[in-house]
Amino acid sequence: MRKQNAFVQRVDQATPAVRTTGQVIALRQRDPWREASESQREVATARLDIVEAVLELEKTGLSASKSIELLLAKAEVGSLNPYLQAALKRAAKADRLAPARNAIFEWRKIKTVGGGRVELLENHKGRVLSEIPIWWGPALEYYNQPGQPEMSVVYRRLVEVDKFACTYDQVRAYLTSVPAMLGRNSPARIGKNLYRLTKKQYIRRCTDNALPGDVYVADGYRADVYLAHPVTGKIWRPELTVAIDLRSRVVVGWRADEHEGTVAVQNMWAECFARWNHVPLFIYVDNGSGYKNKLMSDDQIGFYKRAGVQEIIHSLPGNPHGKGWIERLFVEIKRDFLKLWRPRFYCGHDMAAEVLQETVREIKAGRLQLPTQAEFTEAFNDWLQRYASRPHPENKAVSKASMWEGLVPIPANMAEIELKRQAVELTVKRASIAHGKRSYKNADLEAFNGTKVILEYDLMDDSVAIIRTLGGRWICDAHLINAIDAIAPNRMEEKRLNRASDAIKRLEQKMIEQQDRAGMVIDVDAIVVGADAMLNTETSIVLPEPIEIDLLTFK
Numbered sequence: 001m002r003k004q005n006a007f008v009q010r011v012d013q014a015t016p017a018v019r020t021t022g023q024v025i026a027l028r029q030r031d032p033w034r035e036a037s038e039s040q041r042e043v044a045t046a047r048l049d050i051v052e053a054v055l056e057l058e059k060t061g062l063s064a065s066k067s068i069e070l071l072l073a074k075a076e077v078g079s080l081n082p083y084l085q086a087a088l089k090r091a092a093k094a095d096r097l098a099p100a101r102n103a104i105f106e107w108r109k110i111k112t113v114g115g116g117r118v119e120l121l122e123n124h125k126g127r128v129l130s131e132i133p134i135w136w137g138p139a140l141e142y143y144n145q146p147g148q149p150e151m152s153v154v155y156r157r158l159v160e161v162d163k164f165a166c167t168y169d170q171v172r173a174y175l176t177s178v179p180a181m182l183g184r185n186s187p188a189r190i191g192k193n194l195y196r197l198t199k200k201q202y203i204r205r206c207t208d209n210a211l212p213g214d215v216y217v218a219d220g221y222r223a224d225v226y227l228a229h230p231v232t233g234k235i236w237r238p239e240l241t242v243a244i245d246l247r248s249r250v251v252v253g254w255r256a257d258e259h260e261g262t263v264a265v266q267n268m269w270a271e272c273f274a275r276w277n278h279v280p281l282f283i284y285v286d287n288g289s290g291y292k293n294k295l296m297s298d299d300q301i302g303f304y305k306r307a308g309v310q311e312i313i314h315s316l317p318g319n320p321h322g323k324g325w326i327e328r329l330f331v332e333i334k335r336d337f338l339k340l341w342r343p344r345f346y347c348g349h350d351m352a353a354e355v356l357q358e359t360v361r362e363i364k365a366g367r368l369q370l371p372t373q374a375e376f377t378e379a380f381n382d383w384l385q386r387y388a389s390r391p392h393p394e395n396k397a398v399s400k401a402s403m404w405e406g407l408v409p410i411p412a413n414m415a416e417i418e419l420k421r422q423a424v425e426l427t428v429k430r431a432s433i434a435h436g437k438r439s440y441k442n443a444d445l446e447a448f449n450g451t452k453v454i455l456e457y458d459l460m461d462d463s464v465a466i467i468r469t470l471g472g473r474w475i476c477d478a479h480l481i482n483a484i485d486a487i488a489p490n491r492m493e494e495k496r497l498n499r500a501s502d503a504i505k506r507l508e509q510k511m512i513e514q515q516d517r518a519g520m521v522i523d524v525d526a527i528v529v530g531a532d533a534m535l536n537t538e539t540s541i542v543l544p545e546p547i548e549i550d551l552l553t554f555k
Contacts, residue, residue, distance in 0.1 A: 033118050044120040046087040050104060051111045051120075053084055068104050135164040136174060143175050144188040151175055207247050207394065212407040215246035216280040218268070219323055220288065221330045223256075224348035225338050226359070228370035235363060235370065237347070240333075241268045244326055246284065248404040250388050251329070252276060254380075256373060263459065265290040266303050270419035273307060278409040284313045284323065300470060301423040301454055308413040337383045342371055421456045421466070428453055433467070433478060440465045440478035448475065 033041065050071070057067035074080045075088050075098045088098040110119050135158050142154045155171040158164045175183055183189075221240045229236035238256035241264050245252050253272025257264035273279050283304065285291040292314060296303045304312055315323050339346050344359050362368035388401040395403070412419060426433050431446040433439070433455055440455070445467065453475065456466040467475040 032121055036121050040122050041117075043091055043122055044117045046090040047099075047107045047120040048111070048117045049084065049087040050091055050099070051107045054104065054108055055111070064105070064108060068101055068108075071104075072098055072101065133164075133166065133170075133174075135162070135166050135171075138162060138164070139171055139174060140178065140182070143183065144186050146189070146191065148189055210247040212245055212247045212404050213276075213278050213280055213410070215282045215284055216243050216252060216272075217246050217284040217323055217326045218243040218265070218291070219286060219326045219330075220290070221333070223338065224334055224346060224351075225342070225376070226345040226347055226363070226370060227376055228372050230373050233370075235360065238373065238376070239264070241265055241290075242326065242329065243268065243272055244329060245280075245404060245407075246325060248406075249325065249329070249392065249400045250404040251384050254384075256377070261290050262293055262295050266296065266422070267420055269303065269307070270416050273412045273419060274416035276407065276409060277411050278407060279308045279412045281310045281410075282313055283309055283311075284315065286315050286323065287317055295422055301425055303419070303422075306413065306423065307419055308410075332387065333383075336387075337380065341376075341379055341383075344368075345371060417458075418456075421458050423454050423456045425452055425470070426455050427451070432481065433465070435465070438462060439481050440467075441481045442467070442476045442478040444476040445478065 033044075036044070054064065054067045054071055057070060058064060062070065071080075071088075075085060078085065080088070089096075091103075092099045107120060139154055139158055142149060142157055143151070151172050152168065154175070155166070155168045158166060158171065181187075219242065221242060223238050223240050225237065226235050227238060228234070239259050240254055240256055242254040243252050244250065253268050253275065255264055255268040255271070269283075290296075291312075294302070297312065299305060334348060338348070344355070347356055359368065363370060388404070389399050392398050392400050392403055424435060426435060428445050428448045428451055431443060431449065432441040433445070433453070435455055435457065445453075452470060454468040454470060454472075455478075456468065458464075463480050465478050465480075467478050469475060
């Protein structure tokens, strides 16, 4: 059973809110003595001992003034008992043997009106409340709603609806004084997830024990910049798939694609492993479809397994702190590169709206030329070199690049072209293998009829597929013998066509929905019923008399 938050209840069987008056008394009542430091407690105890000694002298018939003067006189000559002498010194200001006469008078006044050691605490303001206004509980409930109502709205609800006798200043003072986790920043008010990410204490992670190349962290980021689409030339925002080394923070690989899908992620990793001739022990990624799927994660045919990665770590959903290293990089890319590379084409949420709209109009009118992907790639690579030369965040004495130089490469199990292949487990039938709309054949496969094997295929070349046993041993290179129906020249083109077809279907569904909302759908059944009713009526339909026309003489 899920544990119930002690501070939250259900109001009207639906809305979360903080508990009512009777249940928040203990939370609202502060304990100044417990909150005070050890030094403050010692001073308060010393003040109380001094006041009690003054009151004992008053019982002998002396006035309050004479009692205080006598106590201070005895302290000056050192005739008091050691404990009281130490209390006077402890309660006095620095470098003094006893407190001032007026200070002792103030402490005596607090004691005589019912105060104690809590009220005698240094910097203590007010008294611990023993009674609370009845509207405190409802005020806290109304304020702790997910819609984040304002204090003035809470006040009007209390006065106009609940008929409480309170002022706005009282309501504001109360809601401001409650602990932040119960008031303005409570989980019930700003949401549990946002509270956990922005307000709750968390542990900062250190990477001192990692070595360069041990862990790669990757994620996707739709760049806040307008580029020319490589195919259409229209406005396009590239999806960047970026990987960094956890220890050095150096960007070890990146790609710009249509979207962060399996192909983009696999190609990025293949190029990254080949570039540095190194495969990390661990890869830290999220649960996105591009990183976690059968083609990437399968224990038998998955990319990670074939490449030689020891373990894949998936971050918790909705927890950007888990991959804070690369999230920080994306902030730097946006702030330090994209905003000043081509300022007019920056399209982040903080871009001036009127300037961005003008840019789009100029582009569509053909008066403004979009940057190309090649220009973006060159400029971005230059910035990455500058970024790598900056001091390391955990060790300012060295740069990211110099720390990355300590890499000890662990080569991949296969070459880049092999890493870019995708694999699927299939069964051999009649010395051939069928994969989708393609069939591959080789005489050597006859010995494997009825046996499951691994087919490795290249997205860009359909002519040949590599056949391996489940253990990874090469069997043969099978050649394409048949392509069913009209299919694309290669699998990559087929994926693009399928994606375009799916997009067209979604647009058609939206058109149908809009027609339904506009009442443009023809009800065939209603038309048939109406026609039957018309034919069954007693009123006869008079048809016009036929006209004879001579087609040879008609003009």
